[in-house]
Amino acid sequence: MSAKKRYRSLWVFLHWLMALLVFVTFGIGLASLGKASPNDGKIIPVAIHMILGIAILVIVIFRYILRVLVYNPPRNAKTRSIGIRKLAFLDQLSLYVHPLLYLFSALMAVLGILIAVPADLFTVVFARSGGQLPQDFYIFPTRTWHGTFSLVLMMLIAQHVLVAIFHQFLKGENFIGRMWFPRK
Numbered sequence: 001m002s003a004k005k006r007y008r009s010l011w012v013f014l015h016w017l018m019a020l021l022v023f024v025t026f027g028i029g030l031a032s033l034g035k036a037s038p039n040d041g042k043i044i045p046v047a048i049h050m051i052l053g054i055a056i057l058v059i060v061i062f063r064y065i066l067r068v069l070v071y072n073p074p075r076n077a078k079t080r081s082i083g084i085r086k087l088a089f090l091d092q093l094s095l096y097v098h099p100l101l102y103l104f105s106a107l108m109a110v111l112g113i114l115i116a117v118p119a120d121l122f123t124v125v126f127a128r129s130g131g132q133l134p135q136d137f138y139i140f141p142t143r144t145w146h147g148t149f150s151l152v153l154m155m156l157i158a159q160h161v162l163v164a165i166f167h168q169f170l171k172g173e174n175f176i177g178r179m180w181f182p183r184k
Helices: 009-031 040-070 088-116 121-126 141-170
Strands: none
Touching: 009 040, 009 141, 040 088, 040 121, 088 121, 088 141
16 A cells, blocks of 8 residues: 555554543443442542543644644546445535544543633542542533533544444445555
8 A cells, every 4th residue: 555545553552542542531431430439439430531531632733733734645647447336425425524523632632621610620529629529510501511522532533443343344445454554
């Protein structure tokens, strides 16, 4: 595969790092933070969730800057025809998926910060001020949006994965190979 058809190593690294961080952060939020009763055992999961959320925000901003100002990802090369006709709607939809992934990833992090500030989580979690976690994070209106957007983000990610599988296996394009590090 030529280098022109492959993503650069930095882009690949950021893609898979972002995927890992999003899934770990989502898993921590779902498994550890979804329960209503806060206790001392929740401080560490909350801290990890916050750190990863902020890291995701920084990576999203960096990736967006790279995408807009520096780097245009390679477009599809000629594909072998296996009798699948082109779906214009899906091709048009694909133009919006990456910007929506960036937008919802950033919104999730910003909403998390908008929960953390009034809950004083930065001092409770990181400064160990001795304060308590809120009894219920749903007292903050942004918590509902944070949860709702997490579901939207997971649906966008699922769509992203399904499209990659479609292009890889049904259309015969090497999408997964393009988004992996080159063999030496």
